[in-house]
């Protein structure tokens with residue numbers, strides 16, 4: 001993938017020890033960017049960065065920390081500036097998926113979802129925007145929404161709300177940051193096979209692939225390729241948008257024959 005404006009730029013990807021975030025970090029390094037790879041699990045962060053540096057010619061540094069915690073988010077940006085001198089791209093990808101019945105959902109679970117999925121992304125975007133504006137260079141942010149941030153799913157009320165809010169954040173930030181040559185967009189994955197989803201449901205692929213017209217689940221690479229495009233200067237006139245990467249899931253609803 002030869003998108004312009006990626007090489008020699010600096011990116012922060014959160015929750016990237018495995019899954020979608022890892023695929024984004026790897027593709028960025030492959031395209032010549034420098035990447036700070038964050039994960040709350042320090043071993044995962046370290047081994048993911050080593051793997052990426054082995055696969056490519058280096059340029060990936062691990063940073064362990066909770067990306068839902070504002071002081072940790074600031075430390076992540078400080079670390080990036082100390083090591084790479086600037087930041088151009090952020091992909092606040094870390095997210096928590098807490099299933100539960102609305103009627104029983106606890107304040108503690110609600111806070112966990114909002115802190116990581118929303119507060120962490122908001123304050124990472126705020127701090128990164130300040131730095132990018134100072135640098136007077138192009139910047140881009142891609143937030144990780146979800147198919148359930150577009151269509152309601154009864155077991156994921158708080159999660160769905162947080163993912164819908166990310167889409168509105170991208171729209172709002174487009175209004176605020178567009179004049180500084182910073183774009184803000186979101187990608188909304190459908191059911192995607194990652195280490196986590198495979199663990200959550202043994203026949204994940206069999207069950208979830210039936211729900212979209214493409215008849216397959218997403219792969220982390222499907223999402224990563226879209227993120228790379230949105231970060232690149234080839235996408236510099238796309239701003240405040242959400243791109244679903246879901247095999248067409250969001251374009252279909254259920255029909256009578258689906259209910260049999």
Ligand SMILES: NC(=O)c1ccc[n+]([C@@H]2O[C@H](COP(=O)([O-])OP(=O)(O)OC[C@H]3O[C@@H](n4cnc5c(N)ncnc54)[C@H](O)[C@@H]3O)[C@@H](O)[C@H]2O)c1
Pocket residue numbers: 014015016017018019020021038039040041044065066067068093094095096097116144145146147188189190191192193194195196197
């Ligand atoms: N997998 C899917 O089907 C799917 C679908 C739609 C949206 N998403 C979204 O994509 C993103 C990535 O999903 P995934 O399934 O690849 O990831 P995941 O849930 O497997 O997590 C990836 C990494 O994030 C790390 N992490 C967890 N909490 C963290 C924290 N507080 N700070 C930093 N790192 C943390 C984990 O240690 C893990 O290594 C999430 O935001 C998720 O909501 C995933």
